[in-house]
Amino acid sequence: MSTISLRVPDNELAIFKAYAKHNNSSLSEIIRTTMLAHIENEYDLKVFEDYEAQKASGTLKTRPVSALWDELKL
Incomplete structure (x- = not known):
């Protein structure tokens, strides 16, 4: 590590x-999890923005959920 x-x-x-103590956690753990959450949030926002841009431009490709179930053999 x-x-x-x-x-x-x-x-x-x-x-x-104080925040770490309030959450019964170490300072290292609070910083690590907060940083990872921030990165995940930025990634999620980028994926959503890309989706919206594709939808607006008419280039978004979709398929029925039944195709997903078939692919996953569910």
């Missing part, structure tokens, strides 16, 4: 520590 160093103002560190 790797270690990173992060410089933050003392007042922000106090906020981070």
Whole structure:
């Protein structure tokens, strides 16, 4: 496992520590999960924006859900 160093103002560190304590978690775990959630949210937004752009341009390809069930053999 790797270690990173992060410089933050003392007042922000106090906020981070209080949040971690409130959530019964370590500061490292809070920073890690928050960062991963932020990345996931940005990815989800990009996927949604691409979907909307394809829909608006008329290039969106769809298929019936029954085709998915057949493909998955469900």
